[in-house]
Amino acid sequence: MSAPLTFDGKVVLVTGAGGVNDLGGNTKGEGKNSAAADKVVEEIKAKGGKAVANYDSVEDGDKLIQSALDAYGKIDIVINNAGILRDRTFGRLSDLDWDLIHRVHLRGSFKVTKAAWNHMKKQKFGRQVVCYTLIIMTCSAAGIYGNFGQSNYSAAKLGLLGLSNTLALEGRALNIHCNTIAPIARSRLTQNILSADMLETLKPEYVAPLVLWLCHEQCEENGGLFEVGAGWVGKLRWERSPGHVLLQKNQPMSPEAVRDQWDSICSFQDSTHPGSIDQSLMNMLEMLSKEQADEGLVANPTSSLGNNPAMAVGYLYEGHENFACLPTFGVIISQAAVMDSGLTSIPGLNIDVTQVLHGEHYLKCMQPLPTSGTLVSKASIVDLLDKGSGAIIVINVKTYHGQQLVCNNQWSVFVVGGGGFGGKKSSPHTENTVLPPSREPDAVVVEATTKEQAALYRLSGDRNPLHIDPNFSAMGGFKEPILHGLCSFGFASRHILKHYGNNDPARFCAIKVRFVKPVLPGQSLRTEMWKEGNRVHFQCKVKETGNLTLSGGYVDLYEEANPKSLQPAADLQSGLVFAEIGRRIAASGPALVEKVKAVISWEITQDGQTAALWTIDLKSGPGALIKGPYSGKADLTITASDADFMALVQGKVNPQQAFMAGKLKLKGNIMLGQKLDVILKDFAKL
């Protein structure tokens, strides 16, 4: 049998239920009697434990906690259990019935927990010994499912679950866990309600073991909800149907649409179990983006790269013909996968997210990052290193655009204080930093960051609170929020690309860097560069302090622009081809123009595969806005205003000039293939 769980030295406050804190009133909260609490204290002492009774109301939470502090100097565990009943059907429920229940259950738990919270926080900061501090909320099946005659009680109990869920999130980084149980147990509350037979099986002794486990320092559970009683324990979670996207293009959402899709909305086939607001939102966005992709709009809000001004190389305007992504944005694309990789649940490694820093990064781009589209990233944890002062988790992420591998990332996540577990110090799987040549740098660029820089990078998708929230960064030991690693790293790459790569993202092959010291918003970065063949070694210093902030860095450049890159010539060519289609349609006379008021598909092939599949939607009238691309395999965009498109179709505008003037935009990887002719012939037959 495994070792018994012990709670040596732990100070626990149990409210209510004839526990160590109990007013001793009746089930309606009337009267006051010290006997209930005293009896439990005697029982504990008789078994060799230590306990003191407290008779204050839970609404005086600070007094309760103070008595624990006076007696034992600390508080480790709070079990919010106090409760009363004032059952009435809703029509007969008085304000007093409502208020009393809420005051004892919800406000009481709030007051007690609030009084304990800062002590628990301090304990975490004050000691290096990991001391689990836990709060247990006692909810009720009535709160979860509702119960006849208990509207006041159900509302308060479910309120406790909401309180507990949020405390679980806020407490996670502080090592404060918060779980909720919905027990069915024999107690002073239930003895008048349940039959004698039922009561026989519902002993508090069958609930307490779950509470003990949830309170134990080995238990990692946080934010859980459990039903327990009669020797049975089960966990509850939310289940959500995939739902139905009702909003259709150009149509208002209507109640009739809700009625018509009711079965689909309520069907739990392929349901999900969102465990957090983020997951809930992600599932919903996934549904929406699937729907949009079906409609021909390629978008995925999580990896939509459209308007990220901070990422543009030299051009901040997404309408510019050379608008492109800074290659280092590839880091952000992979970040969500890193968060999902399970790194916070590596067995034996207790990760405090306030102590997580970007240690090193390697990024290789196989092709320039698309400026819009849906990208899929897959992460795997490849190694765990013990660096003494910290642990390093090495995570590889591959990012795909359709079938094509767009970039590889290797994250070295440095967990401050996570080392010393006797692990290995280095890994054969990591890309290593390289020291620069020992001569003076060949080139130096200095550029100031702004005070708002972190907010700007946050808008670019890196949403770590460490960079924006003073409370969070204080927990990490920083006087103020520090800049994203992506920021210093992004500045340096921009300097290198500008100086040695003609500002062309297609020249960017790979980058490796170590983050050695944080940078603060407003500080200036000095990038020192050494060119050796196609490799540019670099390091970065903070100008104001002279501190090295990025070390051992290098950027590898492609000799020529990456052959798979976007070529302005190809864009132009595709513009001409596109206009040619329009010209031929127009030349064929009004009958054809009329007929193609449906949807025209235009496919471009490359290496025998579909490189692009455009949809020109003329359904809503001549010259309707063209949407594109519609293909999982290529990222191509065509846009033109109604007027510009019609002008092109009618041959009134020189397509080359329209293209150069930005009135017609096409981007993509184009090689003209057989398919084009075939489709044009098909048109001719119409």
Ligand SMILES: CCCCCCC[C@@H](O)CC(=O)SCCNC(=O)CCNC(=O)[C@H](O)C(C)(C)COP(=O)(O)OP(=O)(O)OC[C@H]1O[C@@H](n2cnc3c(N)ncnc32)[C@H](O)[C@@H]1OP(=O)(O)O
């Ligand atoms: C869950 C979420 C996942 C998401 C992750 C990231 C999300 C991002 O938003 C986070 C960020 O952007 S954070 C901002 C950028 N990063 C930084 O500012 C970190 C700066 N670096 C430091 O402070 C220290 O190097 C520090 C503190 C990292 C190390 O300093 P020390 O503890 O003093 O270490 P030191 O004594 O110098 O060396 C000990 C061993 O560790 C190796 N090492 C040091 N710095 C390293 C680093 N940055 N990366 C990798 N290894 C590093 C040393 O080489 C030494 O190992 P060895 O003995 O084997 O040589």
